[in-house]
Amino acid sequence: MANMTPRTKRNRRERVLATHGRVCWICGKPIGDDLTLDHVKAKSEGGSNGEENLRPAHWKCNFDRHH
Numbered sequence: 001m002a003n004m005t006p007r008t009k010r011n012r013r014e015r016v017l018a019t020h021g022r023v024c025w026i027c028g029k030p031i032g033d034d035l036t037l038d039h040v041k042a043k044s045e046g047g048s049n050g051e052e053n054l055r056p057a058h059w060k061c062n063f064d065r066h067h
């Protein structure tokens with residue numbers, strides 16, 4: 001993931017990854033292809049869709065957290 005063009009820098013997902021690293025904020029392990037962005041504060045609880053409310057997470061960790 002060393003391809004940092006100006007276009008990807010403006011991408012919200014890329015900015016979240018640049019800020020937090022490609023590490024799951026739930027279990028603390030590196031993330032591979034099963035990366036998703038988790039809402040720290042759920043949208044149903046009034047959480048925003050902004051990058052300040054998003055953290056990288058494994059798809060499964062995200063799923064388990066919300067089920």
Ligand SMILES: [Zn+2]
Nearest residue numbers: 024027058061
């Ligand atoms: Zn995880």
